[in-house]
Amino acid sequence: MSNEAISASPKSTLENLTVITGGARSGKSLFAEQLAHNSGKPVSYLATMPRLPDDAELEFKVEMHKARRPSSWSTIESELSIHKALETLPAGPGVCVIDCLSLYVSNMMLDSLKDADVSISPELLRALDQRVSEAIRMLAETVQSRPDWNFIVVTNEVGWSVVPDNKMARIYKDLLGFANQTLATKAFTVYLACVGLRIKLKENGVGKLE
Numbered sequence: 001m002s003n004e005a006i007s008a009s010p011k012s013t014l015e016n017l018t019v020i021t022g023g024a025r026s027g028k029s030l031f032a033e034q035l036a037h038n039s040g041k042p043v044s045y046l047a048t049m050p051r052l053p054d055d056a057e058l059e060f061k062v063e064m065h066k067a068r069r070p071s072s073w074s075t076i077e078s079e080l081s082i083h084k085a086l087e088t089l090p091a092g093p094g095v096c097v098i099d100c101l102s103l104y105v106s107n108m109m110l111d112s113l114k115d116a117d118v119s120i121s122p123e124l125l126r127a128l129d130q131r132v133s134e135a136i137r138m139l140a141e142t143v144q145s146r147p148d149w150n151f152i153v154v155t156n157e158v159g160w161s162v163v164p165d166n167k168m169a170r171i172y173k174d175l176l177g178f179a180n181q182t183l184a185t186k187a188f189t190v191y192l193a194c195v196g197l198r199i200k201l202k203e204n205g206v207g208k209l210e
Contacts, residue, residue, distance in 0.1 A: 013205035015188045017143050018152045021180060022193030023160075029099050031193055032152045033069065036095040039150065043073045044089060044096045048104040050079045065099075079107045083138040092148025101183065102156035105176045108132055113168075125171065132175050133182075140186045155180050157192070 018035070022028040036043045047065075052058055066075075078085035082104060089096060098104075112128045113120065143151050159177050164170050184190050190202035200208060 012185060013188055014140065014143050014186050015205075016147055016150045017140075017183075017187045018150070018189040018191070019155065019180075019184050019187040020152065020191045020193060020198075021155050021157045021184070023157055026193040027196040027198075028154050028191075028193035029065070030068075030196075031191065031198055032097050032099060032154045035152055036073075036097050037070065039095045041092075041150070042094045043070070044076060044094060045069060045073050046076045046078060046082065046085060046096055046098045048077075048079055048082065048098070048100060048107060050103075050107060051077075079104075080111060082135070083142040086139075086142045086146065089146065089149060092146070093150075094148070095150045095152065098151060098153045100154040100156065101179060102158070102176055104135070105132055105179050106172060108135060109168075109172055109175060120167070120171075128171075129175065132179055136179050136182050140183065143186075153183060153187075155183070 020028045020032050033045075036045075047062075049058070049062060051062075069075075076085050076088065082098060086096065108131055109128060112131060113124070116124055156176065157180070158173050164173060184202065187202060188205050189200070190207075192199045192201050202208060
C-alpha cells in the first residue's frame with residue numbers, strides 16, 4: 001500500500017470514525033465493546049474472523065466474544081467485503097464495531113495468494129497492494145456516507161517487533177501497517193490499547209502526541 005493512500009480521498013477526518021489499535025490480548029476489543037455499549041445506541045457487531053472447519057481454538061474465540069456481547073446486538077459476518085456488509089445497516093442512529101481490520105487484511109491476502117506458488121511475483125504483490133488499498137478506501141467512503149452511524153474499528157499493531165524472517169509475514173506486516181496508517185489518518189479519534197489500559201493518540205481529528 002503506497003504512502004499516497006494515506007492522504008487519499010475521502011476527506012481526511014471522519015467524525016463518526018474511531019480506531020483502536022494494540023497488540024494481541026491488549027484489551028482493544030473489550031474497550032471497543034465498552035464504548036459501543038456506553039453510547040446507549042443500538043449496536044451492530046461486524047466480525048471478520050473466518051469460520052474454519054475443525055479449528056477448535058478459533059471456535060472457542062468466536063464463542064468467547066459472542067458470550068460477552070449483549071443479546072440485543074446484531075451480528076454481521078464479512079470476511080472479504082466490509083463495505084458491502086455495512087450497506088445492510090438500517091437507518092441510524094447506531095454504533096458499529098468492526099472487529100477486526102487485521103483479520104480483514106489477512107483474509108484478502110490469503111485469498112489473493114491462495115493459488116500462488118512459492119515464488120510470489122512482483123505483479124501479484126502489486127495487485128494485492130491495490131486490492132487492500134481499494135478496500136480501505138471503500139470502507140472510509142462507506143463510513144463517510146453513513147453519518148447516522150458511529151464506527152469503531154479494531155486493529156492490531158504489528159510493527160513493533162523485529163522484521164519477520166518469513167516473506168509472507170513481512171508482506172502482511174507492510175500491508176496492515178499502511179492500512180492502519182490510512183484509517184487512523186481518516187479517524188476523528190484513535191486509541192492505543194496496552195495491558196488493558198488505553199492511551200488516546202488522536203482527539204477531535206488532531207494527533208495528541210504531535
